[in-house]
Amino acid sequence: MFVRVLSVALLAGLAGTGAGDDKKPGKPKADPEGTPLELTITGKTTKYTFDTGTLTPAEFKKKVEVIGKDGDLGGAPPAAPKVDLTVEVKNTSDKPVKVWFKGDPVVLTLELKGKGAVNAAPALAFTTEFRAPEAIELAPGKTHAFPVKALTSGMRGGSLYSYWTEPGEYDLVATLKTGMTPAPKGAMDFDGFGVVTVTSAPLKLTVEAKK
Template sequence: MKCMMIVAAVMVTATAAFAAEPSTPKDATLKATLTSKKESYVLDPAQQGEAFRKKIADAKEKGEAMPKPPAVEMVLTVTNTGKKDITLQIGGDESRIMLALEGKGAVSVQTNMMMTMDYRMGTPTKLAPGKSTEIKITSLAYGTRNISDYAYWTEPGEYTLTATLTAQTPEQEQGVTIVSEPLKVKVEAKK
């Protein structure tokens, strides 16, 4: 019984942390920068057009598995531009990256993927003033455990992608939220 109460308390704490609308602490300045290692991405012909967008909508409605989102080579760099050390819990259930994809043919959807009920701890990452940490983004899968949400570009053209990192920190009880500047992404039709 005692064990069940502890597990429930951890789950409630984790849920409350995200429900509290964390924000960047006023005395700890953090900057998020989203960059791409590629100048452009090639649109998979199987993930193009109205038929593919309908396939996503149908999978969502029927509770079926979603198609895999596009692979990317991006990095979210978090820099401490303040005068105090700050520690972020990165990579576990107490942190998540959300992506906002905008442009003609942009589709974002919550997946129907089930998750285990275990609580996964993140890695404490201490950032001294002026120091940075890099988080690799390898696909347009994001959200809780990088599996709860998918984004797709379904037409060639220009898109913007914004990343939002929410993480817990011992220095601020409700955690922090850091939003990157939008990154322009060029998506080309396969030749």
């Protein structure tokens, strides 16, 4: 029961993510401060095409802006844009650490920022079993990669959807909630691991009109 309640608490702050705002962190951050992990997000390509499928741009924008809000008629949300990105967590200390890389308490969140950005939490159902965290050891300076093939994130990689609703320039920020040992000072304890949050610097993306 304890682990289930804690995993819900770790996710609670993510469920209400809305449209992108204007706050753009300029460098990676960690909570608690002093956590010896650094998160980065990079892309094999940072240019993408604005494609609304069979919908007009206006219809597409209206459809994604009501996801998870009053007026949402339910059903599957529009597919999130496909991308080719990588999020990496790096051990910045001079000693080996163990870091959770999978399981329900591990939550990778993507937040798209820009004039046409929408970050939505559709009403989706997930199975109720608790998936315990698993850890990997990272030697000093080593990284673990999380491939990102679409702008979906959150619980089990599928509770949050990010969209661009018009061509333009966007920033994409990744945030990873995880656990590590040795635990940093001030981190909440979870079965011998300290719960931490690391946030990347923004990755600039260009979305071009479909030709």
